[in-house]
Amino acid sequence: MTVDRRSFLKLLSAGTAGVGGASLSMAARAAEIMPKSGRRVVVVGGGYGGTIAAKYVRMMDPSIEVVLIERNRQFVSCPFSNLVIAGERKISDLTLGYDKLAAHYGIKVVFDEVTAVDAEKKEVVTAGGSIGYDRLILSPGIDFRFDELEGYDPATTPGIMPHAWKAGEQTLVLKKKLEEMKDGGTVVLSVPLTPYRCPPGPYERTSMIAWYLKNNKPKSKIIVLDANPDITSKAGLFRKGWAKHYAGMIEYRGAKKVTVVNPAGMSVLVEGIEEVKGDVINVIPPQRAGAIAVKAGVVGPDKNWCPVNATTFESTQVKGIHVIGDACIAGAMPKSGYSANSEAKVCATNVVALMNGRELVDLSGINTCYSSITGKEAVSVAGVYKVDQGKIVAVPNSGGVSPDLSELEAIYADSWLRNIMTEMSS
Amino acid sequence: MKQIISSWSRVLVTLAVLAAGSVVQAAPATPEMLSNACAGCHGTNGVSAGFSMPSLAGQNRVAIAEAMKGFKSGERPSSVMGRLAKGYSDAEIEAMADFFSKQKAAPAAAQSLDLAMVAKGKTLHERHCKRCHLESGKEFDENAAVVAGQWLKYLQIQMADYADGKRKMSEKKADKMKPLSRDELEAIANYYASIK
Numbered sequence: 168m169t170v171d172r173r174s175f176l177k178l179l180s181a182g183t184a185g186v187g188g189a190s191l192s193m194a195a196r197a198a199e200i201m202p203k204s205g206r207r208v209v210v211v212g213g214g215y216g217g218t219i220a221a222k223y224v225r226m227m228d229p230s231i232e233v234v235l236i237e238r239n240r241q242f243v244s245c246p247f248s249n250l251v252i253a254g255e256r257k258i259s260d261l262t263l264g265y266d267k268l269a270a271h272y273g274i275k276v277v278f279d280e281v282t283a284v285d286a287e288k289k290e291v292v293t294a295g296g297s298i299g300y301d302r303l304i305l306s307p308g309i310d311f312r313f314d315e316l317e318g319y320d321p322a323t324t325p326g327i328m329p330h331a332w333k334a335g336e337q338t339l340v341l342k343k344k345l346e347e348m349k350d351g352g353t354v355v356l357s358v359p360l361t362p363y364r365c366p367p368g369p370y371e372r373t374s375m376i377a378w379y380l381k382n383n384k385p386k387s388k389i390i391v392l393d394a395n396p397d398i399t400s401k402a403g404l405f406r407k408g409w410a411k412h413y414a415g416m417i418e419y420r421g422a423k424k425v426t427v428v429n430p431a432g433m434s435v436l437v438e439g440i441e442e443v444k445g446d447v448i449n450v451i452p453p454q455r456a457g458a459i460a461v462k463a464g465v466v467g468p469d470k471n472w473c474p475v476n477a478t479t480f481e482s483t484q485v486k487g488i489h490v491i492g493d494a495c496i497a498g499a500m501p502k503s504g505y506s507a508n509s510e511a512k513v514c515a516t517n518v519v520a521l522m523n524g525r526e527l528v529d530l531s532g533i534n535t536c537y538s539s540i541t542g543k544e545a546v547s548v549a550g551v552y553k554v555d556q557g558k559i560v561a562v563p564n565s566g567g568v569s570p571d572l573s574e575l576e577a578i579y580a581d582s583w584l585r586n587i588m589t590e591m592s593s
Numbered sequence: 594m595k596q597i598i599s600s601w602s603r604v605l606v607t608l609a610v611l612a613a614g615s616v617v618q619a620a621p622a623t624p625e626m627l628s629n630a631c632a633g634c635h636g637t638n639g640v641s642a643g644f645s646m647p648s649l650a651g652q653n654r655v656a657i658a659e660a661m662k663g664f665k666s667g668e669r670p671s672s673v674m675g676r677l678a679k680g681y682s683d684a685e686i687e688a689m690a691d692f693f694s695k696q697k698a699a700p701a702a703a704q705s706l707d708l709a710m711v712a713k714g715k716t717l718h719e720r721h722c723k724r725c726h727l728e729s730g731k732e733f734d735e736n737a738a739v740v741a742g743q744w745l746k747y748l749q750i751q752m753a754d755y756a757d758g759k760r761k762m763s764e765k766k767a768d769k770m771k772p773l774s775r776d777e778l779e780a781i782a783n784y785y786a787s788i789k
Contacts, residue, residue, distance in 0.1 A: 529622045550680075562679075566677070578644075584643075
């Protein structure tokens, strides 16, 4: 794919102008930027789903222009961020830029925030102006339902009780709080009801915090308050790993839904009654699709997640808008980074088919997901997915979890990260 | 009559589902659709960037299909591959093998190798391996895999599985491999990893 370097650079600077363009008048902001000259797909969100959707549309039909809109100049991966918290990885290992991807595939990257979608006019509105599309792919990830936690101030509470469920600054806040805690302290971690981003994530985090404490502050303990009745993913393996490495350190309590937070007193309340105090409190709030999905009207009757067609990932609510990744309801496919990668390719295939009047192709999807138990050992889960009667289902008699925790799983986990991040960034 | 009712109810169900927009007419998953799902771990078009995961681009079609069928039956040891391979029919496996075999191969990026081992491995290759792993392992005879330019870590894991008796070998391969020490297998792995 040849790249028009000059127009790409021009676009990069146009994006910069948009971000810094607060002094522009409202009228100027609403003006159309990048008028469409041919067929165009706009992708919103440059994470595990969006980067791949943008890349594969270009791979499959270079005559379609692709504009990727992302608010951050760099992406930080949630997968492996629990290892950063434990001091086993640097956050720079998990950080990506967009230059190489944009140059290799001729993707036009705009660094801006999408504030609205006009599905009638087929345009998205950003601070820098509006951008037209033929088809829109939203890969917005998650946002939090802070309002379901009494006492939670979205502006100040994350600095006191970090969620660290979007990787980056929050990851480092939680890491620092653990480092500052005295030996013999108590860490409290709360898990929301499913569905939430990364089903095994809270339990991997528990493991990685325990790993850090065992090596640095061995008199400390962790209390896990899980709104779900039991560990929601890889349960047997986590229990086995905890018994093997962290006996007496992890206190797991199922069916304990945190409903109130008290940042001033460093405590949380289970069901508004039972108070649990902690020296470090990691509240993982309940979640929904990223805010732009709500604004675009693609969240379903549950007001949280986006129902989509299982072949095209087109919203069943609004025509011309496709939703992939954590934000969508993808049947049996979990809300994971690998699922988002896989869904993005299915979506790209069928967006290109729709734009060329070609026959659609059935979904074939994969999820692979590793969780670290210690700094050296990991476990895995894998699945293969297909469409049956309009729903995404796991292929019978396939998939499942690793038989045990092992160092070999951790070696594969490292390669997983290298490959998937390379796929996203080049 | 009963049949008519049931076929009518089927039509109604279909109409209801179509109205909900959740069922569309679509062709069965293509080789590209099946294979793209693997690229998260094996790299775009099968060019791997992960040390323990092999590149599939330009690999022998027969070797990929045999590997997948071995994972599926459990004959070949694996981590996630056994669980994933069970999700595909033999025809789908053949389609993916064909897809990856046709992609442009690219040797692994710079990796740190032991040069003395590379030299030793070259001699051993000439003596034991070159009749099936042709052209320094870039080409293949029958079902042999392309081993040149693979990641060292991946080759080491395979060598260990052979040495531990976890991975079965054909009689022909066993004849050549059995006399080799672990140190010699490590040398051969270094040699193949060094080929660009």
